[in-house]
Amino acid sequence: MAERSTAAVDVADNSGDEPLTAKADQSTSDGVAQNRERDTDSKEAQGSGGTESPGKASPPELHSGHKLARRYRLEECVTRLDGFSSWRAVDEKLRRAVGVHLLPADHTRARSVLAAARSSALLGDPRFVQVLDAVDENDLVYVVHEWLPDATELTTLLASGPLEVHEAYQMVTQVSQAMAAAHREGLSHLRLNPGAVLRTSSGQWRIRGLAVNAALRGISSDTPQRTDTEAIGALLYAALTQRWPYESDAYGLSGLPKGVGLIAPDQVRAGVHRGLSELAMRALVNDGATASRQEPPCTTPEELVKAISEMPRIRPPEPAFTAPPEYQRTTYQQGTYGRQMPRPGVTQAIPAPPPRCRAVPERLSSGLSPGCSSPRWAWAAGSSRKS
Structure with missing residues (x-):
């Protein structure tokens, strides 16, 4: 990674923003997803209290084949939203596929995006999709x-059950x-x-968009640990039931029936593991514990x-x-x-062994059949002739 993208950044020096706690969307991901804005951007679907601030700048007008820093060749635009765009690109120097987020340098969130990317790069945790470079040049x-x-997003996995x-x-x-480790370093997903x-x-499970995607969308939260913990509970709920634990449909999943509130996963679908069901409820319920065991809620990833x-x-x-x-x-x-x-069930006859030659006196040896001899009597006959 270039030195300009891995140096520690003081956010206040760059833009006067607060230390970043961010939340990400699959539309600005590492490219496993295509151009699919399944995210509804509604608070009901996400279940978080994040806020967004619109950008004033328009997205850069780029095209396939455009090169950045004479190295990154843009191949396919997978997202164009709210003043920024996300691309699948090729690093011609290292000959590998990469993802690129682009926005104008005068965008209202440009400084925050750079700070978030550099902070995420410094984390260096392999459980997160790694930031490789963060650059501000040529008005971009x-x-x-x-x-x-080779990775598959959870949305695709849940489409089949x-x-x-x-x-x-x-x-x-x-x-x-992974999220507990990120929060210990002051980073959020949101x-x-x-x-x-x-x-x-x-x-292996990996998380994409740590800090960066929230900065791209201008999302913030007063309780970032609680927000990320509830999001993990929603992921577990969806993994167990194939339902989104809010009333609105989102990410290709059906929401819960309206007016009934949050239902435990083992009451939504038969055969759900009881321990995981209660764990999802402890992460999702904000006002206390589950009704079954009165366990305290989990409010942080730790x-x-x-x-x-x-x-x-x-x-x-x-x-x-x-x-x-x-x-x-x-x-x-x-x-x-x-x-x-041989046929099964039929007793086979065992052939009888050939008859053994019986030893006979010398006077009868002349009558033996060909091939039948007796060394014992032949020796006796020789002895009698000598005598």
């Missing part, structure tokens, strides 16, 4: 980040631990939704990590045993070619 501000072609219990357990565990959580081909560690560990399912195909006998197997195969 752009942020370069990883592109994960709820997650398996162990997979949901791994997802909430890894996401909670836009954590099914489009911002990815599962790689190796089974508390959520502690609650998960106190649960009995959920083991992966046993691999399914596949019976081998039935053995097929053929006439070409060794020792059977040209022979008649």
Whole structure:
């Protein structure tokens, strides 16, 4: 990464903003998603108290093939929204795919975006999609980040049904631990939704858009830890039930029936793991505990990590045993070619052994059949002739 993008940044020196706590959307992601603004931007769908401030500048007029810093070639625009655009690009120097967020340098949020990108880059946690570069030049501000072609976002996974219990357990565990580490460094997400959580081909869960996507949208929160914790609870709820835990439909998921309030996941769908159901409720319910066990709510990612560690560990399912195909006998197997195969259930006659030659006195040896001899009597006959 260039030195200009990895140096520690004092946000006050850049723009006078408060230290960044940000929330991200899948539309500004590492490119696993295409141009799909499934996000409704409604408070009901997201369940957070974030606020947005519109930008005044128009998005840069760029096109496929345009190069940034004579290195990053823009390939495809995946998002164009609210004064910024997101692209899939190619790093021609390292010959790899990358994602790029672009906005004018005079955009009202340009300074915040740069500060958020540099702060996220300094975190260096592999559980987050990494920021590779953050540059302000030629009247443009752009942020370069990883592109994960082998990763699948949670929205796509949930389109085919709820997650398996162990997979949901791994997802909430890894996401909670990652967000707890980010908050310890003063970073927030504030836009954590099914489009911002990815599962790689190796089974690892990664989070995209830490700090950067919230800065792009101008989102802030007075209680960033509570906001991110509730978002993790919503992710777990969706993973268990394939439903969004608010009344509005969002991210390709149906919302809850209107007027009934928040329903525990194990009451929405049969067969839901009881411990994970209660964990989701503890992260989602703001005014206290679940009705069943009166456990205290989790208000920070750190508390959520502690609650998960106190649960009995959920083991992966046993691999399914596949019976081998039935053995097929053929006439070409060794020792059977040209022979008649015995029929099952039929007793086969055992051939009698060839008769043994009986030793006879010498006076009868002349009458032996050819091939029948007796060394014992032959020796006796020789001895008698010598005598």
